[in-house]
Amino acid sequence: MVFRFWLCLFLQLPTSLLGGAALVPRERFPLRVEGRFIVDRLGERVKWACVNWYGPESISFTFGGLEKRPVEDVVKRISDLGFNCVRVAYSLEAHVRNPTLEEQFVKANRFLIGKTFLDGFDAGIEALS
Secondary structure, three states: OOOEEEEEEEOOOOOOOOOOOOOOHHOOOOOOOOOEEEOOOOOOOOOOOOEEEOOOOOOOOOOOOOOOOHHHHHHHHHHOOOOEEEEEEEEOHHHHHHOEEEEHHOOHHHHHHHEEEHHHHHHHHHHOO
16 A cells, blocks of 8 residues: 655745746745744745645656656756645655666656666655755
C-alpha cells in the first residue's frame, strides 16, 4: 500500500507576468499561522498559488514529465505560469524500497537513469528550491 503525504514547497523563483502570487522576500521569513491565514514575520498575509506535481507516489517513482523535459525546464514552466508553491506527493513504500528509476520514466534527464527513488526525489526538490 502506498502512503502519501503532501509537501508544500515555497519556490524562490520569479513570478510570472501573467499574474500569480508574489514571492515572499527572505527577510520576511519565517512564515507562521495566524488564525486561518499564513502570515510573514510582519504579520502580513501571504498569497499562495499552488500546483500539484504528481509522480513520486506512482509506479514510475519519479516526477511526472521527466521522460519528456529536463527537470529544470519543468520547474521554470511552473514558475513562468505564476505558481509560488508546489505540492508534491510522496510514497513511503518507495522510500522504504528505494527502487531504481527506469529509463523510460527519466529519458530527458539522463543523469537519473539507474539512480534510486531518493536520488530522483532529491533532484526534483533541489530544482524546486
